[in-house]
Amino acid sequence: MTRNVVVTGIGMTTPLGGDVASTWAQALAGQPGISQIPWPDWHPDQPAKIAGLMKVDPEEILTRVEVRRMDRSEQCALIAAREAWADAGSPEMDPVRLGAVVASGIGGVNSLISAYETIKEKGPLRVSPHMVTMIMPNGPAAMVGLEVGARAGVHTPVSACASGAEAISYAARMIQSGRADVVVTGGTEACINSVTMAGFAAMRALSTRNEDPNTASRPYDLDRDGFVMAEGAGILILEEEEFARARGARIYGRYGGAGLTSDGHHIAQPDPEGTGAARAMREAIEDAGLDLSSIVHVNAHATSTALGDYAESIALRAALGSHIDQAIVSATKAMTGHLLGGAGAVESIFSILALRDRIAPPTPNIFNFDPAIQLNVTANGPVALPAGDIAALNNSFGFGGHDVALVFTSV
Amino acid sequence: MSEDILAGLAAIVNEVAGVPVEDVQSDKSFVDDLDVDSLSMVEVVMACEDKWGVKIPDSEVKNLKTVGDAVTYISANV
Numbered sequence: 001m002t003r004n005v006v007v008t009g010i011g012m013t014t015p016l017g018g019d020v021a022s023t024w025a026q027a028l029a030g031q032p033g034i035s036q037i038p039w040p041d042w043h044p045d046q047p048a049k050i051a052g053l054m055k056v057d058p059e060e061i062l063t064r065v066e067v068r069r070m071d072r073s074e075q076c077a078l079i080a081a082r083e084a085w086a087d088a089g090s091p092e093m094d095p096v097r098l099g100a101v102v103a104s105g106i107g108g109v110n111s112l113i114s115a116y117e118t119i120k121e122k123g124p125l126r127v128s129p130h131m132v133t134m135i136m137p138n139g140p141a142a143m144v145g146l147e148v149g150a151r152a153g154v155h156t157p158v159s160a161c162a163s164g165a166e167a168i169s170y171a172a173r174m175i176q177s178g179r180a181d182v183v184v185t186g187g188t189e190a191c192i193n194s195v196t197m198a199g200f201a202a203m204r205a206l207s208t209r210n211e212d213p214n215t216a217s218r219p220y221d222l223d224r225d226g227f228v229m230a231e232g233a234g235i236l237i238l239e240e241e242e243f244a245r246a247r248g249a250r251i252y253g254r255y256g257g258a259g260l261t262s263d264g265h266h267i268a269q270p271d272p273e274g275t276g277a278a279r280a281m282r283e284a285i286e287d288a289g290l291d292l293s294s295i296v297h298v299n300a301h302a303t304s305t306a307l308g309d310y311a312e313s314i315a316l317r318a319a320l321g322s323h324i325d326q327a328i329v330s331a332t333k334a335m336t337g338h339l340l341g342g343a344g345a346v347e348s349i350f351s352i353l354a355l356r357d358r359i360a361p362p363t364p365n366i367f368n369f370d371p372a373i374q375l376n377v378t379a380n381g382p383v384a385l386p387a388g389d390i391a392a393l394n395n396s397f398g399f400g401g402h403d404v405a406l407v408f409t410s411v
Numbered sequence: 412m413s414e415d416i417l418a419g420l421a422a423i424v425n426e427v428a429g430v431p432v433e434d435v436q437s438d439k440s441f442v443d444d445l446d447v448d449s450l451s452m453v454e455v456v457m458a459c460e461d462k463w464g465v466k467i468p469d470s471e472v473k474n475l476k477t478v479g480d481a482v483t484y485i486s487a488n489v
Contacts, residue, residue: 125457
C-alpha cells in the first residue's frame with residue numbers, strides 16, 4: 001500500500017526574515033537581503049566581504065543557555081523547527097513514529113574556530129565541553145530531534161549544497177517505507193567566518209561585488225561573478241497523508257518524489273553537459289508519477305556562478321525537453337544568497353508556497369540577461385502559475401558532484 | 412566569605428545552566444535538584460577556577476555533590 005507524503009508545517013529563518021511569513025513576503029517583493037559583513041577586523045586581502053546574514057539574529061530569540069550550548073547552525077535549525085512544529089499543530093503522537101532528518105553542508109565551523117581561538121588565548125583546558133556537539137554535522141538534526149522527542153531515527157545526509165534537499169528525500173523515504181509517520185526535516189547553515197569565506201573565495205566561487213551587496217547575487221545575469229554566502233535554516237514537517245488527515249492537519253502540498261544522482265566528473269566543477277543533473281530531474285518526476293508537462297515551476301539551484309547556472313539550464317532542457325518552455329523558473333538565491341546546506345530546504349518551502357499561492361517568486365538583479373540561458377525566468381517580477389493540479393521542481397547541486405531534484409505538487 | 416562564594420557560584424550556575432540564582436542554595440544537589448549535567452558541571456568548574464584562582468581536579472569534582480560541597484571546597488582552597 002502506497003504511503004503518500006504531505007507537507008503539514010513549515011518554518012524558516014533567512015536573510016529575508018525571521019520566519020516564513022516575513023521571508024516569503026520579502027521574496028515576493030523581490031528584495032534581496034545581502035549586506036556587508038560588519039566585522040572590524042577584516043584582513044585587507046579578504047576578497048568577498050558580503051553575505052546574507054540572518055535578518056533576525058538567533059541570539060535575540062533563544063535563551064542565553066541555548067546560545068551557549070548550540071552552534072549557530074543548530075540555533076537557526078531549532079528556531080525554524082519550532083516554527084514548523086507549531087505550524088503543523090504540534091502533533092501529539094507516539095515518539096517512536098517520529099523522526100528528524102536535518103542536514104548541514106559544513107557543520108559547526110564557527111564553533112571550531114572559536115574553540116581554536118580559546119586554545120590560543122586561554123589554553124586547552126578552557127575549551128567548552130559543548131564544543132564537540134556544537135561542531136558535529138549531525139548536531140542540528142540531534143538538537144531538533146531532542147526538541148520534538150523523535151525516536152524513529154535522527155539522520156544527517158551530507159552532500160554539500162545539496163544536503164538540505166537530500167535530507168528531505170531521506171525523510172520522505174522514512175515515511176514511505178513505514179519507518180515513521182511524521183518527520184521533521186530540512187537543512188541549516190551558519191558558517192560565515194573569515195576562514196570559510198577565504199576558502200570559497202580561493203575557489204573563485206564567491207562574488208566580490210562588495211560595494212553593491214544587494215545586486216551581487218545575480219543568477220542568469222551576463223556579469224554574474226559568483227555566489228553570495230548566506231546563513232539560515234528551513235524546516236518542513238512531512239507527514240503520512242492518512243495520519244495527517246486523521247488528525248485534521250492543514251496540508252500545504254504534497255511531496256512528489258526525488259531524484260538523486262552523481263556527476264562522476266569533478267570534485268567542485270559542475271559537469272558542463274549537466275547529464276547527472278538532468279537524470280536527477282527526470283528521476284524525480286518519474287518518482288512522483290508525473291508527466292513532464294506537469295512541471296509548471298522550477299526553483300533552480302542557480303547560485304550566480306558562470307558555469308553552474310548555464311550547466312543547470314541545459315540540464316533542465318535535456319530533462320524536460322520542450323516542456324521547459326512552459327515552466328516558470330525562479331532563482332531565489334538572487335535574494336537570499338546561498339544557504340549551502342540550508343538552500344535545498346528553504347527553496348523547497350518556496351516551491352511549496354509558490355504552488356499554494358500560484359505565484360512564482362521574482363528573480364531580481366538580471367540587468368543583462370545571459371543569452372545562453374534559454375529559460376523562462378521571472379526576471380521582471382513574480383509570475384502567476386496556472387490553476388488545477390500543478391507541480392514544481394526544486395534543484396540542488398553540491399560540491400562533490402551531488403545532484404538532487406525534488407518534486408512537490410499542489411493540493 | 413562563604414556567603415560571597417555562594418553568591419558567586421549562584422551567578423556562575425545561572426550563567427552556565429540557566430538555573431535561577433535564588434535556587435542555588437547550599438543544600439541543593441547539582442544533578443538532582445538543579446539539573447546541572449556532567450557537561451555543564453565542567454563549565455561550572457572552569458568558571459570557578461577562573462573566578463577564585465583555585466584548582467578543582469576531576470578527582471575532586473565527583474565529591475562536589477551539593478552546592479554546599481563546592482562552597483566548602485572553594486573556601487578551603489582559595
